[in-house]
Amino acid sequence: xxxxxxxxxxxxxxxxxxxxxxxxxxxxxxxxxxxxxxxxxxxxxxxxxxxxxxxxxxxxxxxxxxxxxxxxxxxxxxxxxxxxxxxxxxxxxxxxxxxxxxxxxxxxxxxxxxxxxxxxxxxxxxxxxxxxxxxxxxxxxxxxxxxxxxxxxxxxxxxxxxxxxxxxxxxxxxxxxxxxxxxxxxxxxxxxxxxxxxxxxxxxxxxxxxxxxxxxxxxxxxxxxxxxxxxxxxxxxxxxxxxxxxxxxxxxxxxxxxxxxxxxxxxxxxxxxxxxxxxxxxxxxxxxxxxxxxxxxxxxxxxxxxxxxxxxxxxxxxxxxxxxxxxxxxxxxxxxxxxxxxxxxxxxxxxxxxxxxxxxxxxxxxxxxxxxxxxxxxxxxxxxxxxxxxxxxxxxxxxxxxxxxxxxxxxxxxxxxxxxxxxxxxxxxxxxxxxxxxxxxxxxxxxxxxxxxxxxxxxxxxxxxxxxxxxxxxxxxxxxxxxxxxxxxxxxxxxxxxxxxxxxxxx
Amino acid sequence: xxxxxxxxxxxxxxxxxxxxxxxxxxxxxxxxxxxxxxxxxxxxxxxxxxxxxxxxxxxxxxxxxxxxxxxxxxxxxxxxxxxxxxxxxxxxxxx
Numbered sequence: 225x226x227x228x229x230x231x232x233x234x235x236x237x238x239x240x241x242x243x244x245x246x247x248x249x250x251x252x253x254x255x256x257x258x259x260x261x262x263x264x265x266x267x268x269x270x271x272x273x274x275x276x277x278x279x280x281x282x283x284x285x286x287x288x289x290x291x292x293x294x295x296x297x298x299x300x301x302x303x304x305x306x307x308x309x310x311x312x313x314x315x316x317x318x319x320x321x322x323x324x325x326x327x328x329x330x331x332x333x334x335x336x337x338x339x340x341x342x343x344x345x346x347x348x349x350x351x352x353x354x355x356x357x358x359x360x361x362x363x364x365x366x367x368x369x370x371x372x373x374x375x376x377x378x379x380x381x382x383x384x385x386x387x388x389x390x391x392x393x394x395x396x397x398x399x400x401x402x403x404x405x406x407x408x409x410x411x412x413x414x415x416x417x418x419x420x421x422x423x424x425x426x427x428x429x430x431x432x433x434x435x436x437x438x439x440x441x442x443x444x445x446x447x448x449x450x451x452x453x454x455x456x457x458x459x460x461x462x463x464x465x466x467x468x469x470x471x472x473x474x475x476x477x478x479x480x481x482x483x484x485x486x487x488x489x490x491x492x493x494x495x496x497x498x499x500x501x502x503x504x505x506x507x508x509x510x511x512x513x514x515x516x517x518x519x520x521x522x523x524x525x526x527x528x529x530x531x532x533x534x535x536x537x538x539x540x541x542x543x544x545x546x547x548x549x550x551x552x553x554x555x556x557x558x559x560x561x562x563x564x565x566x567x568x569x570x571x572x573x574x575x576x577x578x579x580x581x582x583x584x585x586x587x588x589x590x591x592x593x594x595x596x597x598x599x600x601x602x603x604x605x606x607x608x609x610x611x612x613x614x615x616x617x618x619x620x621x622x623x624x625x626x627x628x629x630x631x632x633x634x635x636x637x638x639x640x641x642x643x644x645x646x647x648x649x650x651x652x653x654x655x656x657x658x659x660x661x662x663x664x665x666x667x668x669x670x671x672x673x674x675x676x677x678x679x680x681x682x683x684x685x686x687x688x689x690x691x692x693x694x695x696x697x698x699x700x701x702x703x704x705x706x707x708x709x710x711x712x713x714x715x716x717x718x719x720x721x722x723x724x725x726x727x728x729x730x731x
Numbered sequence: 732x733x734x735x736x737x738x739x740x741x742x743x744x745x746x747x748x749x750x751x752x753x754x755x756x757x758x759x760x761x762x763x764x765x766x767x768x769x770x771x772x773x774x775x776x777x778x779x780x781x782x783x784x785x786x787x788x789x790x791x792x793x794x795x796x797x798x799x800x801x802x803x804x805x806x807x808x809x810x811x812x813x814x815x816x817x818x819x820x821x822x823x824x825x826x
Binding site: 452557560600609616632635 | 738739741742743745746747748749750751754757758761762764765766768769770771772774775777780781782783784785786787788789792794799802803804807808810811812813820822823824825826
């Protein structure tokens with residue numbers, strides 16, 4: 225990651241990012257550009273550097289913020305009409321932590337309204353285009369953030385992942401995207417979707433950048449009582465040296481810096497610009513056992529994605545890792561369980577948007593009931609309405625036992641199945657989505673077809689386990705392919721470290 | 732199961748929506764498709780399995796019962812509403 229120092233000013237980094245953002249304006253990545261605010265902050269950091277004061281680990285690093293994170297800089301719209309005029313007086317804890325290290329938000333990125341969607345086409349402001357093919361979707365719901373990183377506008381971007389909203393757009397745009405363990409990063413100041421599965425995470429170009437961001441953002445927050453004590457930086461089980469088997473560690477000759485084969489991204493610049501932190505190395509984790517899920521190896525998954533998975537499995541074998549097959553029959557039902565549990569939580573979380581206290585309020589309502597009804601009908605997108613109504617259906621009397629309770633029981637089976645899998649292997653490698661980026665408009669009018677996009681990503685959210693999208697080359701049409709590396713709860717650091725083993729050219 | 736017009740009207744009431752005729756029609760189709768899909772859970776035997784509602788490892792996280800400093804002032808919060816008077820939010824008549 226390029227950070228500001230005495231040679232490269234924060235203002236230069238920020239101006240470059242803003243110029244690129246404007247150059248790529250036709251992709252519709254940003255809902256808001258933070259021009260004046262970003263430049264002012266950059267000047268503050270440059271002044272500190274000039275005075276020789278200590279600056280943070282992200283000094284002057286421009287980043288893009290998914291537009292469902294609250295801060296007073298720009299309105300937080302969640303790409304929804306009902307929040308179009310809303311500007312938050314409070315700042316999300318995750319933003320405060322990044323900015324305390326000197327990161328500078330240059331813009332707020334587009335998403336499916338309230339993060340309901342897998343393509344960013346459900347945005348009130350129109351879709352974001354794929355970084356590799358403008359006729360295709362960016363993925364979603366964090367589409368704007370993924371494309372901002374893929375087009376090299378920013379070094380990193382924030383996202384939220386309730387069922388795949390970081391991992392799928394990362395795979396559609398050829399970058400890294402992490403959904404951490406449930407409870408790892410504070411959600412205070414982030415627009416709630418489904419409280420039992422929502423996670424904050426990041427998009428980056430390298431595993432080392434992901435590690436740095438995680439080490440900054442993780443930890444308990446008194447403002448979010450669903451945060452875990454900081455295991456990412458402290459937990460002994462995270463210490464790579466504590467693996468019982470010493471042969472897993474490769475202490476020799478690992479001072480070689482990684483290479484990243486990306487156009488316009490020169491790793492030599494990175495090592496020059498980095499002026500703090502330890503020298504980055506390739507993976508220290510050796511002799512792992514990796515599980516491939518048998519149940520995902522069928523015609524419902526694109527053949528080139530399955531080939532990419534097999535190629536990565538071969539690569540791991542050649543590096544001394546063992547590949548095993550896993551039977552995980554309950555995962556077949558994860559999507560149905562997800563589309564019961566999450567709409568139920570959505571219906572509850574989105575009941576707060578009533579036009580009374582903040583956001584859009586419909587005009588000319590004769591009484592309070594009409595105000596609620598008109599505001600919500602005019603303010604929500606069609607997909608928001610579908611999810612709220614599905615949620616109220618599965619929770620309503622007569623259907624609760626058959627749908628919601630049954631899904632909650634299915635969730636237990638899914639949690640147990642992951643526990644069993646991780647008693648047999650260290651990590652699971654699987655596809656993220658059944659296909660690479662699809663055409664704009666292809667699925668937008670068929671909600672179930674859009675939901676099927678999430679069939680391999682949602683089970684992680686139901687189980688609370690972390691997953692990292694890793695780039696896995698391109699298909700014949702030139703579209704990026706991605707795979708997800710899944711680990712047990714709290715294995716985030718090892719997961720990121722191990723992802724280096726999946727890079728083709730470790731030299 | 733097929734979602735009928737009266738089901739949509741009931742759900743829109745639960746959801747506090749005022750739907751147009753064309754929305755009622757499209758949502759009937761959409762919700763029928765969605766409910767058909769999620770009904771495949773019927774194939775799964777969950778007899779005797781306890782439900783899972785959350786995957787957070789901790790329970791009953793308490794804080795001390797004291798007033799903490801707030802991130803937003805009353806004035807800042809009231810400024811977010813469309814209409815207010817005497818520190819109260821103004822809405823159309825309730826009854």
